[in-house]
């Protein structure tokens with residue numbers, strides 16, 4: 444019986460990292476519909492990022508500093524709850540209307556009663572809220588119990604990266620977003636085509652290498668492959684061994700968070716997930732993304748990279764995941780060395 448649980452799910456954005464109080468090291472995760480999803484890609488974001496830069500993602504953190512109330516917390520008298528509530532009603536409705544921002548952070552000093560009122564108000568408005576020490580956060584997505592970036596007692600490490608690297612990361616992220624837009628447009632256009640894809644004539648790529656240059660041919664090949672992947676996945680899930688494996692996978696703590704994780708991945712450029720050892724971070728999360736892409740007919744457009752610190756663990760993880768998928772290693776799951784990975788990434 445597992446008694447693990449996912450400890451926290453933090454969501455953030457490039458813009459939130461550009462704020463000096465929010466700098467930290469993140470694991471990057473892909474937006475769900477992306478054709479080239481990346482897992483566990485470490486991204487360092489620069490200190491020198493301009494404060495209000497509109498970044499690459501649809502959601503961002505906003506700092507709300509009520510500095511006019513700034514004074515020593517210990518000596519501060521709680522400000523009028525009624526006045527606070529009106530002010531918060533306004534702040535929260537601005538947040539809801541603003542498509543680019545994900546959360547607001549208020550450093551206004553307030554007591555518990557204020558927070559409870561704000562929290563109830565946020566709930567009524569369909570938002571989440573959390574108090575971290577003296578800081579109140581209201582957010583469109585669930586909030587973690589602990590936010591290291593809002594912990595004044597925890598020293599914030601400054602990370603400086605060269606401008607050229609910063610530009611490269613920005614370029615890659617932009618490319619990534621362009622590809623998401625392109626592939627979601629194409630998937631909409633071709634969802635009807637997918638139904639009749641069985642009728643697509645066989646394309647012999649060996650006979651006609653130039654076909655690779657033809658995007659529509661390539662797309663048809665990928666759509667057909669996506670359909671095959673869906674059929675194979677369903678066949679495995681319905682087989683007795685597949686059902687046994689599915690039952691085991693459902694017993695892992697990560698499974699309870701599956702829908703929330705997929706939503707968070709779809710809605711955020713970057714998310715950080717932490718959980719007890721063995722809860723399913725490594726073997727389950729990439730599979731949730733892959734399975735949902737396969738189910739929606741985009742399996743062959745989806746690439747997931749899961750990094751491991753050692754070759755032996757990369758081999759063990761890929762072996763385990765292919766077993767869980769009922770496939771031989773080397774089909775949809777494989778492992779590559781760092782050199783091969785670097786080569787593949789530079790040729791994406």
Ligand SMILES: Nc1ncnc2c1ncn2[C@@H]1O[C@H](COP(=O)(O)OP(=O)(O)OP(=O)(O)O)[C@@H](O)[C@H]1O
Pocket residue numbers: 695718719720721722723724725726727759763
């Ligand atoms: N090679 C394997 N053989 C059998 N079961 C495995 C294997 N690898 C993982 N599991 C099972 O899958 C569960 C999830 O493992 P997974 O590696 O995804 O956890 P994790 O959260 O990434 O752990 P960690 O934080 O230690 O990396 C484990 O608790 C274990 O029961």
